[in-house]
Amino acid sequence: MSAPPPSPSIAARLGKALAGLAGLAILEHLSRKGRHAMSPASPDTGAPDAPEGRQAAPRRHGDTAPGQQRTEEDVRSSVRTYLIGFALAALLTAISFAVSATDLVYAPAVPVALIVFGLAQVGVHLVFFLHLTTAPDSINNALALAFGVLIVLLLVGGTLWIMMHMNQNMMPAGPHMGHP
């Protein structure tokens, strides 16, 4: 991440920025710790007369917004997640290109191999870039995605199925109809 900086002034600036990032991360971490420490008391008592501190403290919710990384992650591990995702996606892309350009894979199986690697890469994007999980706090997002995938499969699969049938029914193989 941090290439050797070319000049001292830029180095100073980089260092300052990094220190700022680290400091903010620590601050965030500490404030989160504080919230956790006091939270067990407030939500579970259910007392109508809430203590004064409760109004100021943000309400805790179990849901995670789509694309939102868990707030427990510090900056370093967040960045690492993206870099791991990048490495995996780049690897899968390279494999896809290699499979299509060479004879590594038995030729008739190449389209299937390409689809498999493509789907794997979509999975990498969903997990490492969009932070989609099946944990309870993001189950709404996962279910919405599952419904989207269902529609996409119905659309693409159904279209191909119907159109292939039509091709078979309307263009019987014959010497006079070989090519349009």
Next chain:
Amino acid sequence: MSAAAFAAPAEGAPPERTQDPYRLGRGAGGDDESTGHGAGGPSPKHIVVGYGFWIFILADFVTFATLFAAYAVLKDATAGGPTGAQLFERGHVALETACLLMSSVTCGLAVVAMRVRNRFWFQAAMLATAALGAGFLALEVQEFAGLVAKGAVPSRSAFLSALYTLVGCHGLHVSVGLLWLLTMMAQVAAKGFRDDVVRRTTCWSLFWHALDIVWVGVFTVVYLMGLRP
């Protein structure tokens, strides 16, 4: 309905937390007793907005699915014109893919910088994203110009119509995403990390990652499969 009604302690009953350890917006209590704001209430705005935009993105995936289906049906209908294997260049597509993939990573880094409210790294990562996105668009325009120069215009064959529709629709999305990106850079510069600006930027990052996911489908189905003889 008051939160106290739910929290009425019964003998031997476990505390509410163990029944709903993740507290999915329920039982968290609230200061407002009115409908939808009392016990738990709706999720905070940044979650509702993000979820709504996620639904839009899924709908966008469905739109692209129709274009993919049309392309898959029409890809062999070349009407005696050029085929994909004659038109596509693998190196060019690899370059486009690299641009978009790296822009997706820098987009993620921008969101991390936004989370810790660091303006410098946010703007730097957004600028990198914009440069890579613009690079992708430039490569795509160059490719289309090359196709037109070879006479492979959309009206030449059904295959080319479907190709321009699918790839062009993706390119249009990237253009819109690029405009949105620059808008968010300007808004953060002018207004800082205000709640609404942060929400918009989060939605934009979802949009940008989604474009990369669609591109995975495009380079797999259109280019890599099209390049096979």
